Structure formats: structure tokens, C-alpha cells
Amino acid sequence: MFANFDFNVIERSWRYLFFDGMAFTLKLTLLAMLGGIVVGTLLAMCRLSSFKPLALVAGGYVNLVRSIPLVLVIFWFYFLVPYIGAWLIGANEPVHVGAFSSSLITFVMFEACYYCEIMRAGIQSVSRGQVSAGHALGLNYWQTMGHIVLPQAFRNMAPVLLTQTVVLFQDVSLVYVLSITDFVGAASKVAQRDGRLVEMYLFVALVYFVLCYALSSLVKRLEHRIAIIR
Amino acid sequence: MIQINNVSKWYGDFQVLADCSTSVKKGDVVVVCGPSGSGKSTLIKAINGLEPFQQGDIMVDGISVGDPKTNLSKLRSRVGMVFQNFELFPHMTVTQNLTIAQIKVLGRSEAEALEKGLKYLDRVGLISQKDKFPGQLSGGQQQRVAIARGLAMDPICMLFDEPTSALDPEMVGEVLDVMVKLAQEGMTMMCVTHEMGFARKVSNRVIFMDEGRIVEDCAKEDFFGNPDARSERAKNFLSKILAH
Numbered sequence: 001m002f003a004n005f006d007f008n009v010i011e012r013s014w015r016y017l018f019f020d021g022m023a024f025t026l027k028l029t030l031l032a033m034l035g036g037i038v039v040g041t042l043l044a045m046c047r048l049s050s051f052k053p054l055a056l057v058a059g060g061y062v063n064l065v066r067s068i069p070l071v072l073v074i075f076w077f078y079f080l081v082p083y084i085g086a087w088l089i090g091a092n093e094p095v096h097v098g099a100f101s102s103s104l105i106t107f108v109m110f111e112a113c114y115y116c117e118i119m120r121a122g123i124q125s126v127s128r129g130q131v132s133a134g135h136a137l138g139l140n141y142w143q144t145m146g147h148i149v150l151p152q153a154f155r156n157m158a159p160v161l162l163t164q165t166v167v168l169f170q171d172v173s174l175v176y177v178l179s180i181t182d183f184v185g186a187a188s189k190v191a192q193r194d195g196r197l198v199e200m201y202l203f204v205a206l207v208y209f210v211l212c213y214a215l216s217s218l219v220k221r222l223e224h225r226i227a228i229i230r
Numbered sequence: 231m232i233q234i235n236n237v238s239k240w241y242g243d244f245q246v247l248a249d250c251s252t253s254v255k256k257g258d259v260v261v262v263c264g265p266s267g268s269g270k271s272t273l274i275k276a277i278n279g280l281e282p283f284q285q286g287d288i289m290v291d292g293i294s295v296g297d298p299k300t301n302l303s304k305l306r307s308r309v310g311m312v313f314q315n316f317e318l319f320p321h322m323t324v325t326q327n328l329t330i331a332q333i334k335v336l337g338r339s340e341a342e343a344l345e346k347g348l349k350y351l352d353r354v355g356l357i358s359q360k361d362k363f364p365g366q367l368s369g370g371q372q373q374r375v376a377i378a379r380g381l382a383m384d385p386i387c388m389l390f391d392e393p394t395s396a397l398d399p400e401m402v403g404e405v406l407d408v409m410v411k412l413a414q415e416g417m418t419m420m421c422v423t424h425e426m427g428f429a430r431k432v433s434n435r436v437i438f439m440d441e442g443r444i445v446e447d448c449a450k451e452d453f454f455g456n457p458d459a460r461s462e463r464a465k466n467f468l469s470k471i472l473a474h
Contacts, residue, residue: 132317133313135280137307137335138305140303143335
């Protein structure tokens with residue numbers, strides 16, 4: 001069955017595939033994960049705030065972005081970010097934002113909504129008594145959040161956060177709509193140039209499988225190490 | 231030291247505290263008892279502002295708890311609290327539990343906080359457990375660490391919310407011993423408890439609550455020694471629990 005397939009195409013192009021394509025995918029995934037978790041945690045704290053207007057605005061934003069397909073969000077942000085940037089800094093013309101920066105901002109703001117919901121569950125999973133104990137000792141809201149609630153929330157939700165990161169890793173391939181070359185994009189270019197679609201796409205699938213599986217196994221090991229003995 | 235004046239609290243339409251008034255002097259050991267749902271825990275949590283209240287006022291060492299301008303954080307650091315479910319921070323070691331509030335709230339140096347924390351840990355007899363995590367300790371040990379955590383802040387008084395209710399009967403003794411010692415050393419204590427033996431031995435006043443009201447507020451000798459002079463409700467309560 002594989003007689004007519006030429007897998008040498010992979011051997012010839014692996015430098016381009018990995019050092020250009022995969023490097024980009026990993027870079028965007030990592031930055032979007034870190035940015036997304038930070039912004040997501042802040043959004044979760046806003047949603048859970050007793051200051052109603054803040055909770056409503058944060059909730060509205062999260063619900064809106066979670067209702068829209070990612071590919072559409074990528075397009076919108078690509079066209080909107082220059083105008084938003086201009087409005088923010090009071091410039092007359094739209095701010096020039098490159099494709100990478102636009103995609104980074106998009107992914108951070110998009111993933112933040114998903115990480116927000118995860119962290120909200122995490123924060124709510126920490127018992128009220130812990131907050132009471134923190135307050136009873138005289139710790140204020142930020143100290144209680146930072147030292148008592150968030151460390152426990154992160155430990156509780158680490159598996160889910162990493163699972164979301166695996167999804168993010170796969171979603172990064174959508175940057176092809178902005179003509180950015182990630183791993184899938186690079187494989188696609190090679191496939192079309194050399195006429196070896198099946199081999200390349202099989203290879204892409206294999207690489208994704210190996211990486212996602214490895215990350216999922218890491219999640220399991222991490223669960224054991226950080227579990228708080230209860 | 232603690233002055234509770236006509237405090238009332240509602241959760242929506244449900245009144246959980248109804249016009250409660252009492253005062254606690256320095257050195258008093260007050261036991262608050264009563265049936266479930268009588269508002270005892272709510273009253274004690276209102277003292278350090280953990281439960282806000284709609285009417286009345288509470289003064290702790292001259293500072294009003296209900297006043298929005300009060301620095302609650304500073305007030306709370308001076309009032310120690312021990313919870314029914316211990317509420318130690320499970321992701322920190324025993325030592326870190328003892329030192330975190332001293333460093334973050336009182337601004338003590340790490341060395342100073344460590345010294346104080348370990349001193350009180352030793353007082354409750356658990357110095358050997360200083361590097362363990364709460365999950366590795368028994369209930370009685372956790373509660374004793376929780377008491378040490380409260381004491382490490384050098385509070386002016388200690389509040390206990392059913393400290394032994396979640397413990398195995400065997401461990402109740404070790405925690406009560408610590409509390410008895412504390413009372414004998416002159417700490418002002420207000421304790422919600424069902425342990426009448428403790429109340430008889432160590433307290434000097436008993437407050438009996440029912441349905442959000444303070445029904446009895448008298449000296450221990452009068453509460454236990456003169457049951458006929460007490461209200462119907464209190465007599466009922468006493469007859470049931472003293473039967474054990």
C-alpha cells in the first residue's frame with residue numbers, strides 16, 4: 001500500500017519543518033499559554049468580584065469570545081487590533097501590527113476566556129473556610145488570593161489547564177488564515193511544492209500525536225507530584 | 231475588651247441574630263452554647279468582622295467593627311480565631327502556616343516570625359511536626375497547630391468556633407488541654423462549644439443562645455449550679471446534655 005509513497009520528502013525538508021514551522025508553533029503556544037493564564041486568572045477574579053459592574057463586564061467579554069469560532073476571532077483581531085491600538089494611544093492612523101503580533105494578541109485574548117473559566121472553577125474549588133482563615137489572620141484580599149487561594153486553585157486545576165494547552169497547541173495551526181507559517185503551514189508548503197500531500201500530512205499527524213500524547217502523559221505525572229495530601 | 235451592642239443580622243428575610251448584647255472583659259473565659267442554628271457561630275464570626283451585620287455595633291478594644299472606616303485587617307490580626315474544620319493551609323508546611331501572617335500582616339522579619347511560631351508550636355507540644363504538611367497530621371494535631379497559628383499573632387483575645395466538634399473523641403482531650411492551659415494563663419477567650427465539661431472547669435461565664443437571641447448570660451456557677459433560676463429553654467438544654 002505504501003509502495004508509491006516517497007517518505008524522503010520528510011528527510012529533505014525536516015530542517016524547514018522543525019526549525020521554522022514547529023519553532024513558530026511552540027513559540028506561539030508557550031506565549032499564548034502564559035499570557036492566557038495570567039489574563040484568564042485576572043478575568044476569573046473579576047468575574048468572582050463582589051463589585052458587580054466588573055463582574056458583568058468580565059462575564060460579558062468571556063461569554064462573547066467563547067461563542068465565536070477561533071478562525072473568525074483571528075480574522076477580526078487582525079483587522080481590528082490596528083484600530084484598537086490607534087484608539088488606545090490616540091493616533092490618527094491605524095497602528096501597524098505585524099501578523100505575528102496580531103496572532104499573539106488574538107490567541108492570548110481568546111485563550112484567556114477559556115483559562116478564565118478553568119481558573120474560576122479552580123478558585124471556587126478552594127473552600128470558603130480557607131478564605132475565612134486567611135481573613136481572620138488579617139490577610140487582605142490580595143494576600144489571601146495570592147498566598148492561599150490561587151496556589152491551591154492552580155494545583156487543583158493544573159491537569160485541566162494543561163489539557164487546554166494541548167487544545168491551544170492544536171488551534172495554533174489556524175494561523176494559516178493570516179498566511180503565517182506554522183508547522184502545518186510549513187508541511188503544507190512542502191507538500192504542495194513536492195507534490196507529496198499524503199506523506200506530509202501523515203507525518204504532521206504523527207508529530208502532533210506524539211507531542212500531544214507526551215504532554216498528556218506529563219499532565220498525569222504532574223498530577224501526582226503536586227497533589228496536596230488531603 | 232469586647233462589647234456587643236444590640237447586634238442583629240439577617241440573611242435575606244431570615245433573622246439569624248436578634249438584638250444580641252453582651253460584653254467580655256479582659257481575662258474572661260466565655261463559653262457560648264445552644265442548639266444548632268441558634269446563631270452562636272455567626273455571633274462569634276461577627277466579632278472579627280467575618281460576618282457583617284446590619285444593626286447594632288461591636289467594639290473590640292475600643293475599635294468599632296461595623297464602622298466602614300475601620301482597618302479590619304489590623305483589627306483581625308489582633309483577634310485570634312480557631313475554626314471547627316481547622317482550616318490550616320494545606321499547600322504550606324506547619325512552619326509556613328505559622329509564619330505567613332506574622333510576616334505579611336505584622337511585618338515581622340522571617341527570623342522573628344520563625345522564632346515566635348516555633349515557640350508557640352512547642353507550647354502546644356508539636357515542635358517535632360514543624361516541617362510536615364497539614365495533610366500528614368491527625369485532626370487533633372491540626373487543631374493544635376491552628377491554635378498555635380492564632381497565638382503566634384500575639385492576639386488580645388482568642389475566639390474558638392466549635393474547636394473540637396470535628397474531632398475524634400480521643401483527640402478532643404489533647405485540644406481541650408491546650409485550651410485549658412491558655413485560659414489558666416489569663417488569655418481572654420470566647421468559645422462556642424458543646425463540651426460542657428470544659429465549660430464547667432475553665433469558663434467563668436456562660437452564654438446560652440436560642441434562635442438568634444441571647445437567652446442566658448450569667449456566671450458559670452449560676453448556669454450549672456442553679457438550674458431552676460434559668461429559663462425554660464435553658465433548663466431543657468441542660469437536662470438533655472448533662473444526662474451524658
